[in-house]
Amino acid sequence: MKSNSAELYSVTELAEQLGITPRAIRFYETKGLIKPQRAGTTRVYTHRDRARLQLILRGKRLGFTLANIKEYLDLYDVDPSQETQVQMLLKGITRRIGELEQQREDLETTLIELEEMRQQCVANINGKDKNKR
Amino acid sequence: MKSNSAELYSVTELAEQLGITPRAIRFYETKGLIKPQRAGTTRVYTHRDRARLQLILRGKRLGFTLANIKEYLDLYDVDPSQETQVQMLLKGITRRIGELEQQREDLETTLIELEEMRQQCVANINGKDKNKR
DNA sequence: TAAGTAATTGACGTTAACGTAATCTATGAC
DNA sequence: GTCATAGATTACGTTAACGTCAATTACTTA
Numbered sequence: 001m002k003s004n005s006a007e008l009y010s011v012t013e014l015a016e017q018l019g020i021t022p023r024a025i026r027f028y029e030t031k032g033l034i035k036p037q038r039a040g041t042t043r044v045y046t047h048r049d050r051a052r053l054q055l056i057l058r059g060k061r062l063g064f065t066l067a068n069i070k071e072y073l074d075l076y077d078v079d080p081s082q083e084t085q086v087q088m089l090l091k092g093i094t095r096r097i098g099e100l101e102q103q104r105e106d107l108e109t110t111l112i113e114l115e116e117m118r119q120q121c122v123a124n125i126n127g128k129d130k131n132k133r
Numbered sequence: 134m135k136s137n138s139a140e141l142y143s144v145t146e147l148a149e150q151l152g153i154t155p156r157a158i159r160f161y162e163t164k165g166l167i168k169p170q171r172a173g174t175t176r177v178y179t180h181r182d183r184a185r186l187q188l189i190l191r192g193k194r195l196g197f198t199l200a201n202i203k204e205y206l207d208l209y210d211v212d213p214s215q216e217t218q219v220q221m222l223l224k225g226i227t228r229r230i231g232e233l234e235q236q237r238e239d240l241e242t243t244l245i246e247l248e249e250m251r252q253q254c255v256a257n258i259n260g261k262d263k264n265k266r
Numbered sequence: 267t268a269a270g271t272a273a274t275t276g277a278c279g280t281t282a283a284c285g286t287a288a289t290c291t292a293t294g295a296c
Numbered sequence: 297g298t299c300a301t302a303g304a305t306t307a308c309g310t311t312a313a314c315g316t317c318a319a320t321t322a323c324t325t326a
Contacts, residue, residue, distance in 0.1 A: 010272085010273080011272095011273075011274095012272075012273085021314080021315080022273085023314065023315065023316085024313080024314065024315095026274085026275095027313070027314060031313090040322080041273075041274060041275095041321075041322080042272090042273060042274080042322080043273080043274085058239045058242070058243065059243075061196075061235065061236060061239050062196060062236065062239050062240060062243065063194075063195060063196015063197070064196070065312070065313090066312075066313070067312085075250060080253075080257050083258070083261060086254055086257050086258055087258070089250075089254055090251065090254040090255070090258070093247050093250050093251045093254065094251065096247060097244065097247050097248070097251070100240055100243060100244050100247070101244075102194070103194060103195065103240060104237075104240055104244075106191045106194050106195050107195060107233055107236060107237055107240065109191070110191065110192075110195065110233060111230065111233050111234075111237075114226050114229060114230050114233070115230070117208065117222075117226055118223065118226045118227065118230070120213075121219055121222055121223040121226065122223070124213050124219050125216070125219055125220070125223070128216060143302080143303080144302095144303075144304095145302075145303085154284080154285080155303085156284065156285065156286085157283080157284065157285095159304085159305095160283070160284060164283090173292080174291080174292080174303075174304060174305095175292085175302085175303060175304080176303080176304085198282070198283090199282075199283070200282085
């Protein structure tokens with residue numbers, strides 16, 4: 001049984017919650033990243049849509065393009081009974097893991113550098129402080 | 134004494150080495166990210182310029198904009214005798230460290246998800262494999 | 267039923283980060 | 297000298313990711 005959180009959202013509601021604009025959400029839709037239900041013509045978002053949007057935003061924070069993020073999201077929608085599809089999926093996943101591990105390396109390196117710089121700043125400031133006493 | 138690696142590069146040389154185009158390098162210059170010497174009108178790059186470019190590329194891999202990367206690079210060029218400048222520098226560094234730590238979180242979360250998905254793929258494939266035997 | 271509020275669609279505008287000519291200059295090879 | 301090459305400088309084109317109207321449509325509330 002699926003956890004039936006019956007909460008529904010409008011574009012603007014959802015946009016506010018996520019700190020983005022309705023325009024952005026609709027734009028993601030035109031790019032095929034989300035596909036909310038409609039009540040007549042009006043878009044209606046479920047909890048699942050919301051989660052999907054959060055994945056999108058996380059992807060953006062990681063510096064991926066929307067096209068890239070779409071690939072990623074599509075990974076969730078593969079039919080597990082199609083052997084070749086699963087094979088492709090596995091390839092895609094592995095590639096992306098590789099990318100992210102490269103990124104992690106860059107990240108750690110940069111963090112280390114910044115920490116060092118911070119130490120130097122602190123030392124510099126303390127040094128001057130000493131002279132004043 | 135500064136390690137005097139006397140190697141100099143042309144734009145195209147450097148571009149090839151770094152896997153980018155000369156156009157990109159010149160573009161970074163117009164944006165104030167690098168400022169190579171000139172021999173007459175021709176750009177001449179030193180080992181330091183090269184290192185700077187690598188920092189730029191790492192920044193890009195991390196998803197930062199050029200403006201953003203410029204801020205980062207400017208951190209290296211602060212006069213350590215100016216107390217207020219160092220204070221500002223420290224602030225900037227601290228902010229950026231915060232950003233990167235957020236990014237690291239996103240990264241780890243995504244990696245974990247992907248690993249799980251990979252396991253499911255493998256399990257799925259092995260399952261079908263079993264039936265065939 | 268009139269009026270205000272919210273949502274949709276369509277079209278054009280904008281910024282970032284280059285790509286792609288086109289033109290011009292300097293220089294080494296022959 | 298001239299011819300080919302490399303580099304420089306405009307300048308215009310392009311893609312991504314929205315922003316910003318403008319014109320409709322739908323709903324609700326007095």
